[in-house]
Amino acid sequence: MNDFLTAAVGFVLAMLALGLVSILRGPGDTDRMMAAQLIGTGGIAVLLLLGTVARVPAAVDVALTLALLATFASIAFVKKGLSSLEANGTEPTGEE
Amino acid sequence: MSLVRDIMTIAAVSAGAFFFLAGTVGLLRFPDTLTRLHALTKADNLGLGLIVVGLLPQAGSLRDGLKLVSIWLLVMLAGATVSQLIARNARQDETAK
Amino acid sequence: MTAGIMAGRWWLSAASRAAWFSCLWLVLAGADIGDIPAATAAVVAATWTSLRLLEPSTSRRSLRAILQLVFFFLVHSIVAGADVARRALDPRLPLRPGFVAYPTRLPRGLRRNVFTTLTSLLPGTVPTGERDGQLFYHCLDIEQPVLAELAAEEAALVRALYNE
Numbered sequence: 001m002n003d004f005l006t007a008a009v010g011f012v013l014a015m016l017a018l019g020l021v022s023i024l025r026g027p028g029d030t031d032r033m034m035a036a037q038l039i040g041t042g043g044i045a046v047l048l049l050l051g052t053v054a055r056v057p058a059a060v061d062v063a064l065t066l067a068l069l070a071t072f073a074s075i076a077f078v079k080k081g082l083s084s085l086e087a088n089g090t091e092p093t094g095e096e
Numbered sequence: 097m098s099l100v101r102d103i104m105t106i107a108a109v110s111a112g113a114f115f116f117l118a119g120t121v122g123l124l125r126f127p128d129t130l131t132r133l134h135a136l137t138k139a140d141n142l143g144l145g146l147i148v149v150g151l152l153p154q155a156g157s158l159r160d161g162l163k164l165v166s167i168w169l170l171v172m173l174a175g176a177t178v179s180q181l182i183a184r185n186a187r188q189d190e191t192a193k
Numbered sequence: 194m195t196a197g198i199m200a201g202r203w204w205l206s207a208a209s210r211a212a213w214f215s216c217l218w219l220v221l222a223g224a225d226i227g228d229i230p231a232a233t234a235a236v237v238a239a240t241w242t243s244l245r246l247l248e249p250s251t252s253r254r255s256l257r258a259i260l261q262l263v264f265f266f267l268v269h270s271i272v273a274g275a276d277v278a279r280r281a282l283d284p285r286l287p288l289r290p291g292f293v294a295y296p297t298r299l300p301r302g303l304r305r306n307v308f309t310t311l312t313s314l315l316p317g318t319v320p321t322g323e324r325d326g327q328l329f330y331h332c333l334d335i336e337q338p339v340l341a342e343l344a345a346e347e348a349a350l351v352r353a354l355y356n357e
Contacts, residue, residue, distance in 0.1 A: 001102050001105065001154075004105075004106055004109070005105075005109065008109050008110075008112075008113050008147075011113050011116075011117075012113060012116050012143075012147075015113075015116040015117055015119070015120040016116075016120075018120045018124065019119065019120040019123045019124075019136075022120075022123045022132075023123065023132075028129060028186075028189055029189075030129050030182060030185050030186045030189055031132070033185075034129075034132065034133060034136055034182065037136055037137065037140075037175065037178060037179070037182070038123075038136060038140065040171065040174070040175070041140035041141060041143070041144045041171060041175065042116060042140060042143075042144075044144060044167065044171060045112065045116070045143065045144045045147045048147065048148065048151055048164065048167070049109070049147065049151070052151050052154050052155075057160070060160075060163060060164070060167070063167055064163075064167050064170070067167060067170050067171050067174060068170075070174070071174035071177075071178060074174075074178040074181065074182065075177075075178065075181065077185075078178070078181040078182060078184070078185050
């Protein structure tokens with residue numbers, strides 16, 4: 001069982017690395033911000049798998065923290081982008 | 097009993113890994129930011145969900161299982177919220193150009 | 194409605210939210226006598242924040258419709274993931290991306306935000322904000338019946354949470 005889960009960790013990590021390459025290649029800031037989202041899902045999957053393979057319950061807590069951090073990073077990024085747009089008066093953003 | 101649990105784990109984790117593969121292939125092949133966002137959020141969300149489902153039979157206690165599920169729910173909710181914010185940003189980038 | 198009933202309802206929803214947050218604490222941090230001060234502080238802070246951000250609602254909620262909505266949500270996220278996977282792995286890369294405007298009847302603010310969050314998991318659509326009171330969706334395939342699916346989702350949401 002552990003061999004299988006370890007292989008799954010390796011596979012998801014490889015997918016994560018490939019995805020990061022494509023995102024870093026991307027043209028805009030938005031593409032780069034998607035890297036945080038990618039780590040937010042792929043990284044958490046890896047941590048949860050590792051927590052089970054290595055019987056380290058703390059890995060699950062790390063995954064939880066990573067989920068929160070990735071979310072706040074993305075929201076901070078979007079907030080910053082939106083407020084600069086509002087200042088320029090480019091477009092109403094639909095915020096209340 | 098343990099064999100049944102292991103088979104469930106192998107099936108669900110393999111399916112989850114497959115969706116991570118699909119998400120990454122989508123990221124590499126899709127033409128622009130918004131279509132890549134679809135690949136990232138939809139495929140990876142499902143991949144993580146399946147991996148959580150696969151780890152549930154291996155969880156030591158009810159609490160461990162519930163914790164896995166709450167992390168997944170948090171990630172889903174966060175992904176659904178953040179993906180539309182990123183999409184809004186991407187559309188404004190496109191119209192601003 | 195008298196002020197007394199209002200206050201009673203407010204306390205009821207504060208108590209039920211605090212109970213939910215306590216359960217969440219027990220799941221995430223475990224049960225330990227030494228944790229009680231930290232747990233109490235966290236539950237009080239979470240309840241206060243939730244009452245500030247999300248005022249107790251007076252709409253009638255149907256448990257059956259909520260369960261149906263959760264079921265919809267799960268089925269849709271599975272279909273959406275499979276749909277993206279199929280398109281990504283197809284050698285011909287079948288994409289017809291474009292924008293669709295959806296005129297929603299939900300009022301601005303919380304309800305509309307709940308709707309866009311739900312629909313961001315629908316197959317092939319991501320909400321990208323609004324213009325002239327219409328929601329703008331980016332679709333992977335604009336030839337799919339996107340508008341009909343969005344309308345069905347809105348009806349399910351109204352049945353579950355906003356039935357007045």
